[in-house]
Amino acid sequence: MRLLLTNDDGIESEGLHVLAAAMADAGHDVVIAAPDQDYSGAGASIGRISTDDTISVQRVEVPGCAGVPAFAIGGPPGLCVVAARLGALGDLGFHDPAFEPTAPPWYVVSGINAGANTARSILHSGTVGACLTAQNFGVSGLAVSVAWAEPWQWDTAARLAVDVLPMLEDAPDRTVLNLNVPALPFDEVLGIRWARLAPFGSVRFAVTEQGRQTSGSKLDPGETIGLELELIATDYQPPSDTDQAIIQAGYAALTTLVGVAEAWDPDHDRVAGALADDVDLADVTEESAPAPDEPPAHLRGRVIPGAPLHPVHRIPDASDRRTLHRPEVASDPIAPLPK
Numbered sequence: 001m002r003l004l005l006t007n008d009d010g011i012e013s014e015g016l017h018v019l020a021a022a023m024a025d026a027g028h029d030v031v032i033a034a035p036d037q038d039y040s041g042a043g044a045s046i047g048r049i050s051t052d053d054t055i056s057v058q059r060v061e062v063p064g065c066a067g068v069p070a071f072a073i074g075g076p077p078g079l080c081v082v083a084a085r086l087g088a089l090g091d092l093g094f095h096d097p098a099f100e101p102t103a104p105p106w107y108v109v110s111g112i113n114a115g116a117n118t119a120r121s122i123l124h125s126g127t128v129g130a131c132l133t134a135q136n137f138g139v140s141g142l143a144v145s146v147a148w149a150e151p152w153q154w155d156t157a158a159r160l161a162v163d164v165l166p167m168l169e170d171a172p173d174r175t176v177l178n179l180n181v182p183a184l185p186f187d188e189v190l191g192i193r194w195a196r197l198a199p200f201g202s203v204r205f206a207v208t209e210q211g212r213q214t215s216g217s218k219l220d221p222g223e224t225i226g227l228e229l230e231l232i233a234t235d236y237q238p239p240s241d242t243d244q245a246i247i248q249a250g251y252a253a254l255t256t257l258v259g260v261a262e263a264w265d266p267d268h269d270r271v272a273g274a275l276a277d278d279v280d281l282a283d284v285t286e287e288s289a290p291a292p293d294e295p296p297a298h299l300r301g302r303v304i305p306g307a308p309l310h311p312v313h314r315i316p317d318a319s320d321r322r323t324l325h326r327p328e329v330a331s332d333p334i335a336p337l338p339k
Contacts, residue, residue, distance in 0.1 A: 001165065002106035004094060004134075005032045006080045007113065008039045008126025011060060011072040015112030015154050019144060021064045022158035023109065023165075032062055032070035033080040033089060035126075042076035044129035044259065055079070057088055077130035081108055085137050097138040097173065107168050108134040111144030112157045116180045118145075118243040118253070119198040131176045132259035140168045140175040143257075147247055149183030156189060157181040160252050164192070176257040182247040195253035198242035 007016045011034040024030045056074035071089055073080045084094045095103040113127040122128045131141030146157040160181055238244040243253035
């Protein structure tokens with residue numbers, strides 16, 4: 001498989017080096033394009049882009065990856081993906097699937113992140129953001145993270161990533177998988193399970209003020225204070241089928257992700273088909289729309305693309321597991337682990 005490897009911890013991260021070596025040893029065609037500094041928390045940002053700016057691209061050597069082309073990019077991981085796609089790394093084959101459908105496919109692998117990327121806070125993860133950026137270009141990706149512990153279990157995460165990666169070949173286009181690995185030696189990991197995103201993580205942020213005697217008091221014009229973020233452990237117990245709970249139980253967690261997407265009623269395809277085949281479209285025009293309290297029966301309680309807005313329509317709940325298609329909680333995709 002043709003792979004673009006990136007991360008948000010930077011080109012010097014040991015997790016990136018171990019992952020790249022494992023992918024190359026598994027026979028994959030690997031190119032590394034990673035930030036030239038730590039961009040943790042960058043999400044899918046590509047930074048400030050203008051015609052007056054230049055983006056630094058430096059050819060580098062990565063320890064343990066002799067012969068693997070590697071580039072340090074002056075920007076966040078999302079920009080690394082965009083730069084590769086636009087040809088900034090030379091003619092390395094990162095084409096646009098929409099315009100070159102017969103060209104060999106390629107995939108983004110992002111990580112290994114130092115620390116788990118679980119729960120809804122993955123919105124802010126540069127590791128995940130790189131794959132969601134790829135998704136916008138029609139490219140599938142795998143984000144890989146390992147739970148915090150010393151020593152870091154890089155080898156465990158890399159071996160599991162190698163095992164999971166072939167799933168992308170058989171998956172639909174633009175698939176993004178988020179793999180979180182517990183802080184355990186490989187032989188102690190119990191398996192890999194599909195996971196939902198936990199509502200909350202195991203830690204939360206707290207803000208403390210520096211340079212003021214009264215916390216929370218009014219800030220005067222021109223006055224500057226320093227704010228420090230502190231991570232505080234919580235006693236929150238996530239549902240058992242979520243990523244946070246699954247890695248706590250000793251399994252690796254695998255979640256399918258969708259980035260920029262609309263939320264529609266899960267039945268909208270069926271209802272839209274009924275509209276086209278069986279319903280007078282005049283019923284859904286602004287001129288002939290019924291009173292707000294009497295929508296057509298075929299629209300009642302639904303939000304349909306192209307239909308007029310009625311106050312009685314319910315907004316789809318993006319947290320409803322039926323709204324976005326994803327695997328139901330089921331048996332392990334890989335179980336037991338190869339020994």
